[in-house]
Amino acid sequence: MNALTVDLEDWYHICGAEETDDPSRWDAYESRVCRNTERVLSLLGAAGTRATFFVLGYIAEREPALVRAIARDGHEVATHGHFHRRVFEMSPVEFEEDLARSLDAISAACGSPVIGYRAPEWSIRSHTLWALSVLRKRGILYDSSMVPMTRMGERSFPRFPRRFATEHGDIHEFPLTTMRCFGEHLPFTGGLPLRLAPYFYVVSQIRRLNDAGRPALVYIHPWEFDQEQPRIDLPWSRRFMHSFNLSATPRKIAGLLRHLRFAPVRAVLAV
Numbered sequence: 001m002n003a004l005t006v007d008l009e010d011w012y013h014i015c016g017a018e019e020t021d022d023p024s025r026w027d028a029y030e031s032r033v034c035r036n037t038e039r040v041l042s043l044l045g046a047a048g049t050r051a052t053f054f055v056l057g058y059i060a061e062r063e064p065a066l067v068r069a070i071a072r073d074g075h076e077v078a079t080h081g082h083f084h085r086r087v088f089e090m091s092p093v094e095f096e097e098d099l100a101r102s103l104d105a106i107s108a109a110c111g112s113p114v115i116g117y118r119a120p121e122w123s124i125r126s127h128t129l130w131a132l133s134v135l136r137k138r139g140i141l142y143d144s145s146m147v148p149m150t151r152m153g154e155r156s157f158p159r160f161p162r163r164f165a166t167e168h169g170d171i172h173e174f175p176l177t178t179m180r181c182f183g184e185h186l187p188f189t190g191g192l193p194l195r196l197a198p199y200f201y202v203v204s205q206i207r208r209l210n211d212a213g214r215p216a217l218v219y220i221h222p223w224e225f226d227q228e229q230p231r232i233d234l235p236w237s238r239r240f241m242h243s244f245n246l247s248a249t250p251r252k253i254a255g256l257l258r259h260l261r262f263a264p265v266r267a268v269l270a271v
Contacts, residue, residue, distance in 0.1 A: 001215060001261050001262070001263050001267070001268055002206060002210070002215050002216045002217070002218060002260055002261060002262050002263075002268070003052065003144075003174060003215060003216070003217045003218070003262065003263065003264070003265045003268045003269075004044075004049060004050075004051040004052070004218050004262035004263070004264075005051060005052045005053075005054060005118070005144065005190075005217060005218065005219045005220075005265060006037075006040060006051055006052070006053045006054065006219070006220055006221070006222065007054050007080055007118065007219060007220070007221050008033070008037065008053045008054060008055040008056060008059060008070075008080065008222065009033070009056050009059065009080065009084060009120075009221060009222070009223070010029070010031060010032060010033040010059065010222075010223065011029075011032055011033075011036075011223040011226065011229040011230065012026065012029045012230075012232060013056065013084045013120075014232065014234070014238065014242060015084065015085075015086050015120055015121045015123075016238065017232055017234055017238065019232050019233050019234075020232060023058065023083045026058070029230075030230065031062070031063075032222075032223070032226055032229060033059055033063065033066070033222055033223075034063060034066050035226075036222035036223055036225050036226045037066060037070070037222045039222070039225045039226075039250070040220070040222055040225060041069070041070065041073060043250065043253065043254060043257070044073075044075070044257070045073065047254075047257035047258070049257050049262050049263075050073075050074050050075050050076070050262075050263060050264050050267075051075050051076070051262065051264055052075065052076040052077075052078050052116060052264040052265040052266070053067075053070050053075055053076065053077055053078065054078045054079065054080035054116070054117075054118040054144075055067055055070075055077055055078065055079060055080055055102075055106050056080045056081065056082065056083075056084055056102070057079065057080075057081065057082035057083075057098075057101050057102025057103070057104070057105040057106055058082055058083055058084070058102075058105075060102070060105040060106045060108070060109040060110075061105045061109075064108070064109035067106060067109035067110050068109060068110055068111075070110070071110040071111070071112065075264065076116065076264035076265065076266050076267075077106060077110045077112070077114065078114055078115070078116030078117060078118065078265070079099065079102045079103060079106055079114050079116070079117050079118075079140075080102070080117075080118050080119075080120060081098050081099065081102050081117075081119065081120055082098045082099070082101045082102035082105070083098060084120045085098060085120060086119065086120055086121050086123035087119045087120075087123040087124050087125070087128045087131050087145070088123055088125050088127070088128050089123075092130050092131075092134060095131055095134055096134050096137075096138070099117070099134065099135070099138055099140075100138060103138060103139075113139065114139075114140070115139065115140060115141040115142065115266060115271065116140065116141070116142050116143075116144065116265055116266060117135050117140045117142075117143050117144070117145065118143070118144045118145055119131070119143075119145035122145055122146065122147045122152065122153060122176055123145065124143070124145040124146055124153075125153070125154060126154045126156065126157075129164075131143075131145075132164050132166050132171050132173075133166040133167055133168060135171060136166045136168040136169050136170075136171045137166075137168045140171065141171065141172060141266075141271045142171060142172035142173070142174060142265060142266065142269055142271055143171055143172070143173050143174070144173070144174045144175070144176075144217065144265060145173075146158065146173055146175040146176070147175060147176045147178070147185075147187065148175060148176075148178055148185045149176075149178060149184065149185045149186070149187070150184060152187075153175075153176075155185070157175055158173060158175055159175060159178060159185060160175070160214055160215075161173065161174045161175070161215070161268075161269060172269050172271055174217055174265055174268070174269060175217075176189070176190075176217060176219075177189045177206075177209070177216040177217045177218075179205055188201070188202055188205060189202065189206070189216055189217060189218045189219065190217075190218055190219035190220060191219065191220075191221070191224075191241070192240075192241045192244060192245075194218075194220075194248075194249070194252060195224075195244065195245040195246070195248045195249060195252070196244075196245065199252055199255055202252070202256070203255070203256065203259055203260065206218075206256075206260055207260070210260075215268050217265075218253075218256060218262070220249060220253060224246055224249040225246075225249060225250055226246070227246045227247060231243070
């Protein structure tokens with residue numbers, strides 16, 4: 001069984017984008033998150049598959065009915081933080097405040113406790129492992145924010161689910177799934193890597209992991225189902241990462257739902 005996850009954010013929630021990095025200006029942007037999420041929910045419903053939705057608290061405050069609809073369809077609702085800030089850009093106090101606000105907003109919207117967290121842009125690093133203790137203190141039982149990769153994460157991070165001990169108890173970590181290539185661990189199960197990788201290769205690699213008794217983690221964003229979304233002034237590399245080959249996402253996810261088995265993160269980890 002593999003974990004299927006959705007980072008519930010809007011088209012303008014891009015880390016490091018100067019044009020959209022001020023939350024006080026977000027209400028001026030067109031919201032497209034409801035229509036795009038409905039496309040995701042329709043695809044999952046047709047396949048009879050449940051997923052984990054890592055929801056921004058900001059969206060839960062403004063679109064509580066959307067969060068309720070996700071929960072009503074049987075999906076797990078977890079937190080993606082409140083203002084889509086990377087962990088290494090915050091102090092422990094700021095991180096806890098952002099987390100707490102997101103938990104309040106999401107719990108109020110869906111009426112159930114939240115036990116999972118994913119950092120925007122997989123932004124836990126070796127020098128921000130204090131975040132795991134803060135998460136556990138606030139009732140989070142699992143995290144999905146680590147990447148065992150140079151620069152994007154840390155080579156020393158685990159490749160597969162494991163537990164970390166904190167002063168408030170153990171917390172499960174479900175890292176981004178990667179493959180070994182040229183001495184590096186490279187992602188291939190979501191975002192731009194999934195849009196670029198040949199479909200048959202993605203399926204074969206996940207099946208290889210499953211045959212070895214390992215679950216894979218697949219992730220998508222609602223804005224990846226929206227080729228007509230507005231464009232933001234971004235550096236070339238960021239623009240490529242955000243918008244290249246968006247048409248591939250719905251097609252590849254539909255295929256993965258046909259050929260592989262998926263469940264929410266909490267079910268895969270049995271927490």
